[in-house]
Amino acid sequence: MMQVHLNEKEYIAILKPNGRLSESDFNSARDIIDPFIENHEKLNGIIIYVETFPGWDSFGALISHLKFINAHHKKVSKVAIVTNSIIGEFAQDLGKHFIAAEIKHFEFTDLEKAKKWITSSKK
Template sequence: MLHYSITRPGGILRLNPSAPLRKEDFAGLSADVDAYLAENAKLHGVLVHAKGFPGWEDFEGFTAHMHFVREHHKQVERVAVVTDSPLAGMAELLGKHFISAEVRHFPFADDDKALAWLENA
């Protein structure tokens, strides 16, 4: 399951995955992000906050995730990955090659620092 919210007017998308990601998680997320972007040029930041990466429920969940990233990454300035997962370093490295946003990793307990970094974009 993916919990999310968009801070208005700041333009920060907060993502809190708590279980393996499903195709359905991205349908609602895409609709809400598209509605925000219809009125605003960009999301100033995305904050992904998870103790560990929950993975995907199935291949449909994975492809929905990749589709969401492909469709929206050019409208995002920064991504803060806030986690203690050992995969965070890889996410930061891969992000630099596949998305236009600046990506930075923060330890799970430093969500306030991550939010401050996103707000100062």
């Protein structure tokens, strides 16, 4: 299951995975995020907040994750990956070659720093 919190004042979505990611996690995230983007044209940022990366529960979940990224990366200015997992550094380095949003990795204890980074110099 993944919790999705939408901060409408700051235009930030915080995604908190709890266990392996499923297709329904990304469908639920779309149900919350997409109407906001339709009404406001963008998000300032998405924060992925998880201590260690949980992986996916199926190949379909991985595909759903990739489709989610593809559908949203041009409508989001920044993505903060707040985790102690090595996947944070990997995603930051690799993602900048494929994703329009600016990506930055933060340690799991630095959630507030990630929020400040997203809200500073809003695009």
